[in-house]
Amino acid sequence: MSLLVCENIVKEFGGEENRIAVLKGVSLSLEKGEAATILGSSGAGKSTLLNIIGALDPPSSGKVYLDGEDLYALNDRKISALRNRKLGFVFQLYHLMAELTALENVLLPARIMGHEDAKARARAKELLCAVGLKDREKHFPAQLSGGEQQRAAIARSLINSPELLLADEPTGNLDRKNSENITELLVKLQKEMGFAMLFVTHNRELSSLGRTLVLQDGTLSEAGGKDNLTTPKI
């Protein structure tokens, strides 16, 4: 069974006067432990799709199945529980809590789950080490560079051992060198830890991560697939 299946996702915004269809029938499946890049220009609907997959915003129509479970058929409490247990998120803006240290930020999702015990602390330290922030545990976000803040955010996204990591333009705020380093780090962690990952970017140079899918004109297709023989204009 696939970890993630999206069936004919449609997402419209606006009312009768100004309705726009951002996603016009997106289908996708991702296996356990598989990585894919979703490439699309600004405004293509990448964040909209990731928010739907991430159980943050329901589609106008279509289905999302996570581990065979029809996501939006669940009640809100079950959706939140599933989000906390199975999904990890990394965003362009790191969204670290300014008043918490790097270690406390990484521990936050475990605390929300009620698991802030010695085991979680040890795991948080291990993750900070894995992302190259071993000596930065006690630093606050303002004391870290952009690349370091994103590393802390990546460690935080992995503390509850997600099955699927959703990374929405995680390098969008970083210079070229840091972008490459963060991308390489995500690839390394994904291989080592075996979670599945959807990596969203508008930067074609970063699209070497797993399968490449192109989001264009509200539909998603495999890059180089028969639907997409021409190079997308991005």
Ligand SMILES: Nc1ncnc2c1ncn2[C@@H]1O[C@H](COP(=O)(O)OP(=O)(O)O)[C@@H](O)[C@H]1O
């Ligand atoms: N909540 C919303 N209400 C109205 N329009 C929205 C909303 N969210 C996104 N959009 C529109 O949907 C389109 C896709 O946005 P988005 O998914 O953020 O694109 P991307 O992440 O690819 O840059 C844009 O035209 C945006 O203005």
Ligand SMILES: [Mg+2]
């Ligand atoms: Mg976006």
